[in-house]
Amino acid sequence: MTRNWTFGRKLGAGFGVMVGLAVAIGLVGIVALQSVVRSKDRVISVNANLLIDAAKLQSAVNKKSASIRGYLLDRDDRLLDEMREARQDFTAAAERLKGAVYTEEGRRQLELVRSAEADHQSASEGVIALRRSGSPTEAVARAFADQIMPKRAVLGKQLQDLVEREEALLERARLAATDAASRAIGLVVLLVIGVAVSGAIFGVSLTRALARQVGGAVGQVQSSSAELQAAANQQAVGAKEQATAMSEIATTVRELLATSRQIAESAQRVVQIAQETARAATGGESTVEKAHESIVGIRRQVDLVVGHMVDLGKKSQQIGAVVEIVSELAEQTNILAINAMIEAAGAGEAGGRFAVVADEIRKLADRVAGSAKEIRTLIDDIRAAVNTNVMATETGSKAVDAGSRQFGEVASALKQIAALVSTTTEAAREIELSTKQQSSAVEQVNLAISNIAQATRETESSSSQTLQTASQLADLSKGLLRLVQSQEALAA
C-alpha cells in the first residue's frame, strides 16, 4: 500500500515516525529521570534522613552520656539540663525515625534502641540520684561502671546496629537508584540506537523510494517528452499538410460557391421549364383522352373486322366445298370423256368426230379440274390469309386493348407527371432557395476555412513551441534524474 504513497506523504510519514520515536525517547527519558529522581529522593529523604536521625540519636546519646558523666564528675545541674536537652533531641529523633522507618526490622531495631536508651536513662538517673545524694565518688564511679556503662554499651551497640543498618539501607537504596538510573540510561541509549537505526533505514528507504519514484516519474517524463516531441513533430507536419489541404479546400469551396450559383440559376431555369412542362402535361392529358376515345372506336371497328373475317373464312369454306364438288364433277367428266374416247376409238371411222368432241370435253374437264385446283389453292390462300388476318386482327385487337390500357396508363402517368412536375417545380424552387442558402453557407464555410487556415498556422507555430518545450522538458527530466540517481545508475 505504501508503494502508492506520494513522496511527500512518505516523507511526512518518516518524519512522523522519527518525531514519534523522539517523543518516545523523551517520554522514556522523563520516566527514567523521574524514577532516578524518585530513587535519589528516596535515598536522600528517607535513607539519608534515617541515617542522619540515627546519627543524631547517636549524637544525642553521646551528648547525654557526656552530660551524665560531666554531672557525675562536677555535679553541675546545667549538665543535667544538657542531659535532658540531649534526651529531648534523642526522643525527637527517635520519633522521626519511628515515623520514617519503613521496615519491621527497622522498627524493631528502633524499639531496641529506645528500650536500651530508657534502660540507660533509668540507670543514669539512679546513679545521678546517687551522686546528688552526695555518695562518694568511688561509689558513684562504681555505680557508673556497674549500672551505666553496660547500659551504655548496650545502647551504643543498638545505636551502632541501627546506624549500620541505615547505612546499609542507604547504600542499598543508593545502589538501587544507581541501577535505576543505569537502566534508564540503557533504555534511552537503546532507544537512541533504535531511533538512529530507524532513521538510517528510513533515510535509505526514503532515498531509494525517492530514486525509484522520481526516477520512474522522470523516466515517464522522458518517455512522455519523447512522445511529445514526436507528437509535436507529427502535429507540425500535420499542421503543414492541413494548411495545404485547407488551401486546396478553400479553392474547392470557391469552385463550390461558383457551382452553387450555377445550380441556383439552373434551378430557376428548371422551374420555368417545369411550369411549361406542367402546361404541356395538362394539354397532353386532354390529347390522350381524345386518343383513348379514338382507340375505343378503333376497337369497335376491329371487332367488326374480326367478325367479317370470320364470316369470310366460313364463306371460303363453303366455296371450298363447292369447288370440291366442281372438281369431282370435272374428274368424272374427264373419266366420262376418256371412256367416250375409248368408245369412239372402238367405233372406228364413225367415232372419229365423236372422239374429237370427247377430247374437247376431256380438255374442258381438265381445265375445269385445273381451275378448280387453282381455285382450291386460292381458297386455301384466302383461308390462310383470313386466318392470318383474323390472328393479326386479334393481335391488333389485343394491341388495341393494350394500347387502350396503355393510353389509360399514359393518361394516369400524365396526371402523375403533372403532379410530379408540380412537385418538381416546388422542389426546384426549394432547390433554388436551398442553393442560395447553400451559397451563403459555403461563403460562411469559406470564411471558416480561412479561420481554420489561420488556426492551422497558429497550430504549426504552437507545435514548434511544443517541440521546444518538449526538448526543455527532456533536459529537465535528465537533470532531475541526475539529482536522484547516481552516475553509475545513470550510466547503467
Place this chain on the structure above:
Amino acid sequence: MNEKGTSAPGLAAELRRAFDRSFADAPRTETREVVEILSVQVSGEAYGLRLSQIRGLYPVNRIAPLRGPIPELLGLAALRSKIVPVYALGGLLGHPSRQPPQWLAFTGAGEECVALALDRLEAHIRVAASDISTDAGPNPGRPHVRSAARMGERTLPLVDVPSVLEQIKRRIGAHSSREE
C-alpha cells in the same frame, strides 16, 4: 390473282370462251396419225396404256376379295353390269403394289373381260405415232412392255395389254392343268 397471273374471273371467262369455241369451231380432223395413251402409275412406276387396248376406265368402288389360281387376282368387281375378275397390274408387271388400287382399267372381250387395278391415273395424252418406239424383243426386266412413247425428254413405257391378258390366260390354264 393466281400463281399464273390470271385472275379467277379471267379464268372463268377463258373457260367459257374455250367451251363456246368448241361449239363454234368447225369439226377438227386429225391430219397426223396419233396414239391415245393413258398415263398411269403402278407400284410407283409410270406406265402408259393404249386407249385402244382397254374398254373403259372406272374408279374403284368395291372389290370383293376372292382367292384365285394366281396371286395377282385381287377379287371380283361389277363393271358395266358384268362381274369381272380384278388383277393387280403391278404384280403382273413384276413389282407388286402395296397400296390399294384407285382405278380399274376394263379390258378384254366377251367372256374374257378382266379389270386391271391401277394405283393412280396421271393423264390422258396424245402422242404422234412417230414418237412411239417399238422394242424388238421381250425385256426380262419389263415384261409386257413392247414399246415406249417419247414425250420430250421423257420416255413412257407402254404396257401391252393383250400380252398381259395372254399371260393371265396362260397361267390360269397352267393351273387348271396342274389341278387335272
